[in-house]
Amino acid sequence: MVEMQSENNKMDNQIAVESAPVDQDAALCNVEVDEYFMNIKGELGQVDRLVSDAVNNLVINFRYISKLTQSHHDMVLTIEKMAAPEGSKPILELLGKQMIIADKIEQELETAITSLQFGDLVTQLLAHTTRQVEILNMELQRIDRQSNWENGQKTLYTLHEGISKAVEVANAKGKRKPVVQQGMQMGDIELF
C-alpha cells in the first residue's frame, strides 16, 4: 500500500524534478483558462495513476508466477533424481519436457520484465507533458494580464500573435524530453 501511494505520488515528484525555471511573477488572473489547464493536468495525473497502479499489480503477479515456476523447476529436478534410470525412460523423457517448459516460462518472464518498464517511461513523459501544459498556461495568463493593462481593443492579429508567442515561450522553457524511446526493446549499454 505504501509503495502504491509512493507510486501515485511519483507524478508530483517528477513535476518537482522538472520544476526549475518557472516565472513566478505571472499571477493567475483568468480563472476559466486556469481551470481548463488544471483539468488537463488532472486528467494526465489520472492516466499516470492508472498506469502506475496497473504496472505495480502486474509486477507483483509476475513475481509470484516466477516464484511458482522456480518451485516447479525444483520439483521436476527432485522427481528426476528419484526416478530410477532403468525402466523409467518415459518418465525421464516427460520430466525433460517439463524442464524445457519451465525454462521457456522463465525466458518469457524476463521479456515481461523488460516490457513492464513502460510504466516508468510513461510516467516520465506524462510529467514532461504536464510541465509543458503548466508553462503554456502561465504564458497565456501573462498575455491576458498584459492585454488588460493595455486597456485597448484586442484585434484578431494581436491575439494570434500573442498565442504564437506563448507557445514559442512555452517551447523554449520546456526542458528537453526525458524519454526518447519509441519502443520497448532493450536499451543500449556502455561501459566507460
Place this chain on the structure above:
Amino acid sequence: MAKTILAVDDSASIRQMVSFTLKSAGYDVVEAVDGQDALDKANIHKVNLVLTDINMPRMDGLKLLESLRKLTHYKTVPILMLTTESGDDMKAKGRAAGATGWLIKPFDPKRLLEVIGKVIG
C-alpha cells in the same frame, strides 16, 4: 558472502523489477527512492555496486554520483547509471563525474546481470 547492490529509483515498479532480478541472481539488495535516500543508505551499508536512475526528486542521479565519489569508500565502487536518458551530453556528464557505465532503460534482466557480473565479478 553475497555482494550488496544499492538500487536507486523513484519508480516503485522499477525498484521491484531490479531488486527481483538481482536477488534471483544471489545478490543482496538495498533499495533507495532517490539520491538523498541513497546517500544516507550508502553511509550505513557496505555496498559493492550502485545502480542508479538519473531523474529523481530531492537529489538526482548525477548529484548522487558526484556526492558518492567524494566519499573515501565510494571512490572505487562501480556506479552504473540506469536511465531513460540517452543523450551524449548526459553520458559525458556522467562519465566526467565518475560513472562506471551507462545503461538505457528498458533493461533486459539477463544483460543487466551480465554487465554487473563483468563489473564486480
